[in-house]
Amino acid sequence: MKMLAVDDSLMMRKLISQAAAVLGYETIQATNGQQALEFLEVNPDGIELITLDINMPVMDGFTLLTKIKQNNKLKHIPVMMVTSDTERQSIVRAIKAGAQNYITKPFTTEELASKIAECLGMGA
Amino acid sequence: MKDIIQPFIKATKTCFETLMQVVPEHEEPQREFPPLGSFHIVTSLALVGESMKVHSILCMSRDVAKEIAENTLVEGSIDSDEELCDAVGEVINIIGGNAKGFLKEYHLDLSIPFTISGVTSPLSVPESVELTHIVFHLPDIGDFSLCVGLESLE
Numbered sequence: 001m002k003m004l005a006v007d008d009s010l011m012m013r014k015l016i017s018q019a020a021a022v023l024g025y026e027t028i029q030a031t032n033g034q035q036a037l038e039f040l041e042v043n044p045d046g047i048e049l050i051t052l053d054i055n056m057p058v059m060d061g062f063t064l065l066t067k068i069k070q071n072n073k074l075k076h077i078p079v080m081m082v083t084s085d086t087e088r089q090s091i092v093r094a095i096k097a098g099a100q101n102y103i104t105k106p107f108t109t110e111e112l113a114s115k116i117a118e119c120l121g122m123g124a
Numbered sequence: 125m126k127d128i129i130q131p132f133i134k135a136t137k138t139c140f141e142t143l144m145q146v147v148p149e150h151e152e153p154q155r156e157f158p159p160l161g162s163f164h165i166v167t168s169l170a171l172v173g174e175s176m177k178v179h180s181i182l183c184m185s186r187d188v189a190k191e192i193a194e195n196t197l198v199e200g201s202i203d204s205d206e207e208l209c210d211a212v213g214e215v216i217n218i219i220g221g222n223a224k225g226f227l228k229e230y231h232l233d234l235s236i237p238f239t240i241s242g243v244t245s246p247l248s249v250p251e252s253v254e255l256t257h258i259v260f261h262l263p264d265i266g267d268f269s270l271c272v273g274l275e276s277l278e
Contacts, residue, residue, distance in 0.1 A: 008236070009210055009211075009213065009214040009217070010207060010210045010211075011193065011196065011207070011210055011211045011214045012214055015196075055217065055221075055234045055236060056236070057236050083221065084217050084218045084220065084221025084222065084234070085221045085224060085225070085234060086221055086222050086224065086225030087224055087225050087228050088228075089228070104221075105217075105218045105221065106138065106139050106142035106143045106218050106222075107142060108142060108143075
């Protein structure tokens, strides 16, 4: 079982990987939206959840989210936004663009694991 | 000046309370900027709107950065400057993102954090920007500094 963590912060990718491991998931990591998109275009199957930061260099999270939801091979993959931007307007924009859920930084690993489990339909 | 200091103080406390289960105490904000040579890692982030740009700079020693990074992660030791810079950059990203939520009436966008290690690197803040400096104390870990300044774009 695999998920994809897209975040320019190594620390955050490690936190997400650790939370996912608790749930029995292996995490593939990408440092920006472009790198994630290139991976997904070659590997459209097998990813059960994408966690996606908003504020990243090269390609930001909103752009990647839009591209995923416009791609017939990828649009079924649930996307959870992981962002430090607590402004309601940004969260609403992400949900309207097709994000299934979101979590705002800072959070504990337990809170993150719970949110990932929720997105994967595993319960808390 | 618009009150940009309190949102950053609140955001900093929220950040450390959640990540490390400790609420840092802070000193009174002051105008004197700490000497750059006091720190090993300096990271900056801006909140940018149509009429204003809020500069924020987080400065700390290598030891404090290491304690913060290792207390934030569930497992693993962090030794490389690259990883320490990444961790401190993420901290300012969280502080800036939360401060943005407190300043929503200004419709600000978050920049990407810019982090440097070593004491000789310059800061990318215009000389005309008056920085306010706040020292925070993390019990059993040490001190770090947050500097915040407002630049008018009008």
